Amino acid sequence: MDKQLLEESLTLVDLPDSGLTVRFYDILFERYPAVKPMFQRDTRVQAEMLRIAVVSVLDHLEDAEWLTTNLHALGKRHASLGVTRPMYNAVAECMIAAMSEIGGESWTPAMTAAWEEALGAVATIMLDGYPDEATSETAAEESGAA
Ligand code: HEM
Secondary structure, X not given: OOHHHXXXXXXXXXXXXXXXXXXXXXXXXXXXXXXHHHOOOOHHHHHHHHHHHHHHHHHOOOOHHHHHHHHHHHHHHHHHOOOOHHHHHHHHHHHXXXXXXXXXXXXXXXXXXXXXXXXXXXXXXXXXXXXHHHHOOHHHHHHOOO
């Protein structure tokens, strides 16, 4: 994992007031309207929590124990919220779309590749924290998020 490229690229697109993650939720709800009702909180609050989560993961990329403990717990909470495997692909796609939009011409394919890898790894660890029955894709198909 290219920690330096992840950090540099996040710095490039990390707007004040969680602007990146606010834009991320706009894109997510536009492309995948079926997931919108899952979110109960104000988008700004949610965006700030997601920003903190992303920065914390980057801060601990070399700390496998931290990643496992925290992302398994976060995964478990997401299982109980009804978040399914295909939704992680949707989230990664929309996060990278927001980053690429904000980064403009400075955003490179290498940055996209680095974030695809990182968000894929985070999703894998979160899904490892799920109870076995919660990873079925049927629920996602029903919610239209697949
Ligand atoms: C990169 C993967 C993800 C990360 C790092 C992440 C992070 C977070 C964090 C930090 C929270 C705050 C609440 C808590 O700690 O329990 C949260 C809540 C939540 N997440 Fe995620 N999440 C991810 C993927 C997803 C996906 C794929 C979905 C489904 C579309 C999703 C849906 C939700 C919902 C519905 C909540 C609760 C919202 C509420 O309370 O209103 N998350 N997430």
